[in-house]
Amino acid sequence: MKKIRLLVFLLTVIAGMIYPVYKIIKLEYPEQIPAVYRFRCGVVDPYDPFRGRYVTFRALPDRTPADGATYRYGENIYAVLGVDAAGTATVLRLSKTIPTSGDFIIVKYNRNGTAFDGNEATDRKERWHFFSFPFERFYLNEKHAPEAEKIVAKLSRDGSNKCVLRVKVYADGSSVIEDLEIEGQPLQKYLQSKTK
Amino acid sequence: MIGKNYKFMEWLLGELPSLRENALIDQATEERLRGHYRNLLSGAPSPQQYLASGLAVFGACLISLGVILLIAFNWDMLPKSLRIVIAFLPLLGATTLGLITIIKNKDNRWREASAVGVMAGVVTLTSLISQIYHLSGTLESFMALILAVTFPLLYIFRSYAFAVLYCFGLFFLVGGANPSLNLVYLLPLLPFLIWHLLRGDINGYPATFSRWLLLPVALFCSIVMKDGMFFGMAAFATLFYVGGIFYRDRGMNDSHNPWLFLGWAGMTMLLLFGGTVSYFAKNIDLTLIMTLPLFLIAGFLTIRHRSGEMVVGVLAMLLFSFCIIYVGDRQIAGWLCHALLLMFGVFLLIQGIRHRQMGIFNNGMAQVGGLALYRFFSEDFDLFWRALGFIALGAIFVIINIAVGRAIKSNKGEAQ
Numbered sequence: 001m002k003k004i005r006l007l008v009f010l011l012t013v014i015a016g017m018i019y020p021v022y023k024i025i026k027l028e029y030p031e032q033i034p035a036v037y038r039f040r041c042g043v044v045d046p047y048d049p050f051r052g053r054y055v056t057f058r059a060l061p062d063r064t065p066a067d068g069a070t071y072r073y074g075e076n077i078y079a080v081l082g083v084d085a086a087g088t089a090t091v092l093r094l095s096k097t098i099p100t101s102g103d104f105i106i107v108k109y110n111r112n113g114t115a116f117d118g119n120e121a122t123d124r125k126e127r128w129h130f131f132s133f134p135f136e137r138f139y140l141n142e143k144h145a146p147e148a149e150k151i152v153a154k155l156s157r158d159g160s161n162k163c164v165l166r167v168k169v170y171a172d173g174s175s176v177i178e179d180l181e182i183e184g185q186p187l188q189k190y191l192q193s194k195t196k
Numbered sequence: 197m198i199g200k201n202y203k204f205m206e207w208l209l210g211e212l213p214s215l216r217e218n219a220l221i222d223q224a225t226e227e228r229l230r231g232h233y234r235n236l237l238s239g240a241p242s243p244q245q246y247l248a249s250g251l252a253v254f255g256a257c258l259i260s261l262g263v264i265l266l267i268a269f270n271w272d273m274l275p276k277s278l279r280i281v282i283a284f285l286p287l288l289g290a291t292t293l294g295l296i297t298i299i300k301n302k303d304n305r306w307r308e309a310s311a312v313g314v315m316a317g318v319v320t321l322t323s324l325i326s327q328i329y330h331l332s333g334t335l336e337s338f339m340a341l342i343l344a345v346t347f348p349l350l351y352i353f354r355s356y357a358f359a360v361l362y363c364f365g366l367f368f369l370v371g372g373a374n375p376s377l378n379l380v381y382l383l384p385l386l387p388f389l390i391w392h393l394l395r396g397d398i399n400g401y402p403a404t405f406s407r408w409l410l411l412p413v414a415l416f417c418s419i420v421m422k423d424g425m426f427f428g429m430a431a432f433a434t435l436f437y438v439g440g441i442f443y444r445d446r447g448m449n450d451s452h453n454p455w456l457f458l459g460w461a462g463m464t465m466l467l468l469f470g471g472t473v474s475y476f477a478k479n480i481d482l483t484l485i486m487t488l489p490l491f492l493i494a495g496f497l498t499i500r501h502r503s504g505e506m507v508v509g510v511l512a513m514l515l516f517s518f519c520i521i522y523v524g525d526r527q528i529a530g531w532l533c534h535a536l537l538l539m540f541g542v543f544l545l546i547q548g549i550r551h552r553q554m555g556i557f558n559n560g561m562a563q564v565g566g567l568a569l570y571r572f573f574s575e576d577f578d579l580f581w582r583a584l585g586f587i588a589l590g591a592i593f594v595i596i597n598i599a600v601g602r603a604i605k606s607n608k609g610e611a612q
Contacts (some may be wrong), residue, residue, distance in 0.1 A: 005298050009352050013291045013344040016318035017284075022279065027329055139327040141273070194288040196294040 004080075005126065026167075027176055034168040035103045036178060037081055037089035041152075041165050047109070059133040059165060059172070063115065064091050066127040071109040078173060079107045086161055096127055098173070107131040107171040117172055135167055135177045151182060205233045207351045242536070252305035255359040260316030263382060268600075276328060276417040283324035287317030297353065302356075313356035315346045339368035340381070347384035356405055359388060362552050370419045378420045385413065407443075411458060417486060426470050426485030428515055431487035431494075433462030433515040437505045439516065443503070461508060464537065464563050467516060470569055471533030472526050487517075505547060512540045523596060537567050549600060557600060561593075 040060040064079075071077055071094070082092040083101045092102070092107075110130040140148055166178040166180040182190040205296040209230060215225045263286050274282070290313035341366050349396065350358050362385055369378045389484055393406040414436070418428035440456025449458065490516065498506040515536055523529040541563030548557025568589050572584070 001297060002301070005352055006295070008348055009294055009298060011347045012346065013287065013294075013314065016287060016314070016323065018345070019341060020283070020321050023325055023329065023331065101299065134332055135330065136332045138330050 002191050026170075026174075031172050032171040034170045034175075035081075037083070037103070037167050038087060038161075038181070039089045039165040040161055040168055041180075042164055059135060062110075063088075063128040063130045063131065064094055064174065066112050067093075067127050068110055068173075069094065069096070069129075070112070073109065075109045076106050077109050077131070078102070078104045079133075080104045081169065086111045088161055088164065089167075094131070104173050105133060105169055108134055128169055133163065133175070136177055138165070138177055138180050138187075140187075144188075147194075148187060148191060151194075152180070155182065205236060209233055240481045244565055247542060253308040255311040256309040257357070258313055260319075263316060264321055276583045279324065279351070283321050283328070286320045287314070290314040290317035294353070308355050310405075311349045311353040311358035312361065314349055315358060315361060318342060318346055320474045335368050335428065336371055340367050343369075343381055350384060356402075359385060359405075359409060363409055363416070365415045365418075366413075367500065370416065370461040379417070379486075381414075382413065382417070398446060398561050399448060399452055407452070408454055411454060421486060424487070427483050428463060430466055430470075430513045430517055431490035433459050433466060434494045434510055435459070437463055437509045438497045438501075439504055441505055442501060442508075443499055445503070454591055459509075463513060464566060465538075467512065467533045467540065468539035469531035470516065470565055471519060492608055505544070508540055508543045511534050534567055534571075537563055541567065545596065549596075549603065552603065564589075565593075 014179045015020045041058065054085060078095045078097070079101055080092045080095065084090045094107075095104075097105070105142055108131060112129055113127060115126070153164050162183050164181045166181060167175050168178050169175045180187040185193070212221070212226050212230060215221045216223060221612070290310065294310040294314050296302065297310040320575075322341065325331070326338075343362060346358075347362065349355065350362060364384075366378075366381055369381060389406045391408055392402040393410070396402060414428075414432035418425050418432060421428040422580065437459030438453040440453055440459050443453045444456050468549050491510070494506075494510050498510050516533055519529050519536075520531050523532060541560045544556050544560030544563065546560075548554065548560055568586065571585070
C-alpha cells in the first residue's frame with residue numbers, strides 16, 4: 001500500500017511539473033527559430049494574486065477590414081502577419097484554416113462592427129473584424145510596475161511607435177513576448193536610464 | 197457500518213460501577229468491559245490532536261502564501277536561468293516533505309502540511325514559469341490546471357486542509373463557459389466528503405467537517421447551473437433540511453449540524469424571494485440531472501424517517517420548482533410561493549406547539565414573521581387591508597405566545 005501511495009505521489013508531482021517543463025522546452029528549444037515581430041501597444045496596470053504585478057496590453061492592430069467571412073465570438077482563428085513601412089507588425093488577413101505561407105498567430109475573434117472612438121463611431125460605413133492577440137501581459141517587478149505603467153500609458157496614447165512589444169512568433173502559430181521596448185530600448189534599461 | 201461513538205463509550209465506563217453495585221453485572225464482566233472500552237478509547241483522536249493538525253495546516257498555509265508572495269514580487273534582476281531553477285525549489289522541498297511523510301508513515305500534521313506544501317509548490321512553479329515567459333491566461337484556466345494535476349493529494353495524504361483549498365479553488369471556475377466541465381472537477385472531492393460523512397461516528401470531526409464543506413460545494417454546484425441556479429438551491433436546501441432533521445433527531449448539536457438551520461433558511465429565502473424570478477429553461481437537462489438525485493435522496497430519507505417536517509419541506513420545494521417553471525405570471529408565482537411559505541410556517545408552529553419544541557416553533561414564527569414583513573413593504577394591497585392584516589396577525593402572534601407560554605409553564609408544573 002505504501003509503495004502504491006509513493007508511486008501515485010511521485011506521479012502527481014511529475015504531473016504538476018509537466019505543463020511548466022513543456023512550456024520551457026517549447027519556448028527555449030523550438031523546432032524552427034521563431035520570427036520576431038514588433039507590435040504597437042496600449043496598456044493598463046493590473047495585479048494577479050499569484051503572479052504579481054503586470055502591464056496589460058492591447059496589442060495593435062486588433063482589427064482588419066471586414067470581408068465576407070463570418071466567425072463566432074471567442075473562436076480561435078489564424079491571423080497572417082506582415083510588416084508595415086515603419087517596421088511594426090500588421091495583420092494581412094484572417095483565416096479559419098492554417099495558412100500555407102507566411103507567419104501567423106492564433107487570435108481570439110471578438111466581433112464584427114464599426115470602430116469607436118470613445119462613445120462615437122469613427123465611420124459607420126466602415127466595418128471591421130475585431131480580435132485579441134494571445135499575449136496581453138508583461139510581468140514586472142512590484143516597484144517598477146507603477147512607474148512603467150505611467151510612462152507606457154503616456155507614450156501609447158499619442159499613437160506613435162514609441163511603445164512596442166517584441167514578440168516571438170513560432171511556426172505553429174503560438175507566440176510569446178520577448179520584451180517591451182520604450183523609445184527603442186528594453187523597458188528595464190529605459191527605467192534604469194530614467195532613474196539615473 | 198456502525199461507527200465508534202467515543203462519547204457513549206466514556207458514558208458507559210462511568211456507568212459500570214453503578215451497574216455492578218446494582219448486581220446487573222459481576223466484577224469480572226465489569227473489568228472485561230472496562231479493559232475493552234479503554235482499549236478502544238486509547239485509539240480515539242483527542243481534541244488536542246485536531247488542534248495540533250490545525251496549527252500545522254495554518255503554518256503550512258502561511259509558509260506557502262509567503263513563498264507565493266515572494267514569487268509574485270518578480271525578481272527580474274536575476275538571470276532567467278536562475279529564476280527557472282528557483283521556480284522548481286518550493287515543489288522539490290514539498291516533495292521531500294511528502295516523501296518523508298509517506299515513507300515514515302507520519303501523523304496527520306505531516307500529512308496536512310505535505311498536501312498543502314505540494315499544492316503550493318505546483319502553484320509557485322506554474323506561476324513563476326508564466327511570469328518569466330510573460331504567458332497570458334486567466335485565473336480560471338490557471339486554477340483549472342492546478343486542480344486537475346494536484347487532486348490525487350487529497351487521497352494520498354487524506355488531507356482536510358487540501359479539501360478546503362480544493363473547494364476554494366473550485367469557485368475560480370464558475371465563470372467558465374462549460375458548466376458540465378466544471379462539474380467534472382467535483383468528482384475527486386465528492387467521494388472524499390461522502391466517505392467521511394457516512395463512515396464512523398456522526399458526531400465525529402471528519403463527519404462534521406464533511407457536513408460543513410458540503411455547503412460551499414452545494415453553492416458551487418448551484419452557481420454552475422447558471423439559469424437553473426434556483427432549482428439547484430431548492431434541491432440542496434431540501435436535502436440539507438431533511439438531512440438536518442435526520443441528524444437532529446439523533447441528538448446532534450447545532451455546531452455539528454449546520455444543515456438544519458441553513459437548509460431551513462435557504463428554503464425560507466427561496467419561498468420568500470424566489471417566486472418572482474423569471475426562469476428561462478436553456479439548460480434543463482443539466483439542471484434535471486443534478487437536482488433529481490438530490491430530491492430523490494431527500495424523498496428516500498423522508499419516507500424512511502416518516503417525519504411530517506420532512507414531508508412538508510420536500511413538498512414545499514417541489515411545488516416551488518413547479519411554480520417557477522410552469523406559472524408564467526411572475527406576480528401569481530410570487531403569491532403561490534408565499535402561500536407555500538405561510539403553510540410551511542403554520543405547520544412548523546403547530547408542530548412546535550404539539551411537540552413542545554421551541555426550536556421548531558421559532559422557525560415557524562420566523563417564517564410567518566418574515567412573510568408579514570415582506571408584505572408590509574409590498575404594494576399588492578392598499579394600506580387599509582395591509583393595516584387590518586397586520587393587526588390580525590399581531591393579535592394571532594400574541595395569542596399564540598400566551599398559549600405556548602402557559603403550556604410550557606403547565607408542563608414544568610407537572611414535571612415538578
